Amino acid sequence: MKTLSFTSPLEMAASEKSWAWWQERKLQHQGNFSVNPFLKDFSLVRRYFGKKSIGFSSSQEKEYQEMAGWKVPFALWSEQKIARTQLLLELSNLSNLSHLSETLYQETVEKCYYYGDNNEQIAVLQSLFLLPNCSRFVSLALDTIRTNVMTVFTGLACENPFPAICLDEHSFNNVVLKALFSEVPLGAILGLKQRHNGSLADMIHDWMDEREAARRPIPTDIWRILCNDKSPRTQERIRRYLKGEDSEHRYGVAYFLNETSSLLYQTEIIQQLEQEKDNKIHALLERIVEP
Amino acid sequence: MKIFDPHIHMTARTTDDYVAMAQAGIVAVCEPAFWLGQPRTHVGTYEDYLKTIIGWERFRASQFGVHHFCTIALNPREANNSKIAQGVMELLPLYLHKESVLGIGEIGFDDMTADEEKYLRLQLELAKEHSLPVIVHTPHRNKKKGTERSIAIMKEVGNQEELVVIDHNTEETLPIVLEQTNCWAGHTIYPQTKMSRNRMVGLVQKYGVERILINSSADWGVSDPLNSIKTIQLMREASISEKQIETLFWDNPVQFYLPSGNLDLKEIQTPPQIDQRKFWEGNSVLRGQTPLVETNQEESE
Known part of the structure; x- marks a missing residue:
């Protein structure tokens, strides 16, 4: 630098x-x-x-x-x-x-x-x-993860490479979870793709299980994380939401699958193409199967 | 109309209070540092309290559409606690220059002890050194003597009187403040003690609105954060003009705190954005593609 x-x-x-x-x-x-x-x-x-x-x-x-x-x-x-x-x-x-x-x-x-x-x-x-040598300041970030003042939390979590550069997996995952929990846009977290890990996907799935059980809304940019993951749990969920009733989630899945080069869901996407009524989602799905 | 409550202890209040206050037109508040109902036993807890009124409480208020400011000080009661008093005095300069700090307060007499006088004097000197507004609390007991003594000490220290409010006045003390000083005269409307709404209307009819401040001071005791609003209703019934009401509840507090340099007149004209996260909605999938956080801060600052 x-x-x-x-x-x-x-x-x-x-x-x-x-x-x-x-x-x-x-x-x-x-x-x-x-x-x-x-x-x-x-x-x-x-x-x-x-x-x-x-x-x-x-x-x-x-x-x-x-x-x-x-x-x-x-x-x-x-x-x-x-x-x-x-x-x-x-x-x-x-x-x-x-x-x-x-x-x-x-x-x-x-x-x-x-x-x-x-x-x-x-x-x-x-x-x-x-x-x-910025990793010497990790303790400040750990303190921020616990803050309730959301403007300060987003100062750490959003458009700031420090968590991706310096935090260990557990703390980085905590930043992401707290952002998700607080409706902070995940796209604003830098290094999300590079720092993806299996524990993060697990934590996200547990959280989604909880939200689904309580019938509470789930932010549709959650697929930004899950589309980078290939665990069986993720595959099951992506397949389920791909053909789900919620068109915003179908759009989210399609949008972020289109950003990866995954071929895991070709069969389901082809099936969904036959019944997808939403033009925007249809176009995205087409792009995935015929790049 | 917009209302600025110049003295209210919001850390002791609930979110329902914030909702009701915002609905009633309270756009800005100033929270003077004071005691918590029982004495602190460590400087550290006092420091955390200062951090709370500078940080968390300001954010909490913003979530309900209220601009939150504060004044910081060693309060009169805890001036008597030698275990923490000196330590708190050493902390004050570290927090005096924060964005939401409008001055020093509340300081003054409670039991009229030597320690109270010592720290009143030291903090008046601190206010003078930094040219900051200062809130001088007057005692519940022996109020007249306490007020006179506070004024005498302030004159000895040589504070710019336009930067001082002598607070919690009654019929006995108001004329002293108005006649013997150029200070502001504060009035705290309490359901049972201090000043009642009706008496306040009478004082305004007799003395006018110049240099008069009115607050609800609500805290953890029996108090009402809407007392300012309820007093306004009585004033209207008593045919006090809207212009005068606006002077009392907006112009005067703003004018008093303006010399702090920390009141942005344009910013306080409108309530803060209630839910900052709403800027991130719109395109729920793509949110975060642009650096929305910063945009958001610019909007709310």
Whole structure:
């Protein structure tokens, strides 16, 4: 990963007063670092930078995504979030230059989260993957998995590669389950396909059993996960929903099967094609059997 | 009309209360830090309480369409608890700059002890240092003396009086606040103690609306989070104008808290989006193909 810096877009976004503050506090931290003034500045960012998105062009965003190695929607990040990310990036640079010890660096990032309000915690969580050796911050993510504040949880779970990069299987699965449970879109979880595992599919099936028994709705993007799985339990369920009464689920199954190259369900799909009345689903099914 | 309750302890209230408040037009609330009905025995529990009013309670309120803000402080009762008082004072600067913190409060006298005075003074100094609004609680017993003493200390510390509310006034203390200071005068409508709705109508008829704040302060005791609304009804019956009512229940609280720098006037004009997840619906299969979370935050911030 090349060294990533948001300094120039921040300068573009900042007023003269904000930029003067930004420069001044940078010199202070470089000269004589201590934790509490850094935490204060991490909060005070909101006084100097706006809540509106930084407004990258698509080519700028792409450039940042290439440097970051992940398709993170930086163009939608607020000026405040970008500024806080840059503060943490600078903190890691200070650590590289031995202005502060590794321990103090880690402690400072953790304190930004620990003392942070909801938006500050989100900024920390979404910045983590850009920091060197980011797996040292796993404990913050584990804390977030237990939060009830959904905006903070989605800060970890959605459009953030940190869970896929750093969490073990059990914790990653917990992120996915909680997202599912809270009606968070699964498509926003990065690395879902790469981190697919049999336990996750099992957990999803148990949850679906429960929902079916209670006759409660099941999100139709659940097939985003199950269509990556080939266990007998998954095959049974896909076959059942493929010809089920719920057209949204039939669409979900067809949509995500079409994204895989699985040939497991050819017979059922051909049978379903004969009776499928919904044109959109029909078209998807046709594409699967005759690619 | 929109209502801003400038002093209400929502952590003690139920979700039904939030629903009723939002329906009645309460768009924003400020929750001052106070005690929990029994004394805390650790600084850590106090810190978690501060985290709660800054974090979880703000989110909880947003789920019901209410903007939640807070003020943080060592409250008068627990100022007497030497085991935690100093530790809480050390925590305050770490949370003072958070997005939803509108100032320092509630501080002041309860039993009029030396410790209460010490921490009242220290926190007035903290408010002065950061130019923040501050809520000064006045005692239930010995209210007049407590109010006079609080004002005297505030004048010694030299706080900008427009940033101070002397709270929980009665017929005896209101004229003191209005005549001797430029502070705001707060009134807490309680079913049985403090100030009643009818008496409040009388005070507004006598003293007008300038520098007057009214709150329901509802907490874990016998209290009613809709007291502000019920007082408005009585005011209408007493022919107090809509303009004056709006000044009392919206303009004044907004004007009082505005110097905190944390009130976004445009943002509080409308209630927060009730269920943020609704942005993710629409295309139930494809949801999440675009980075919806962030869009969602931008909309709600």
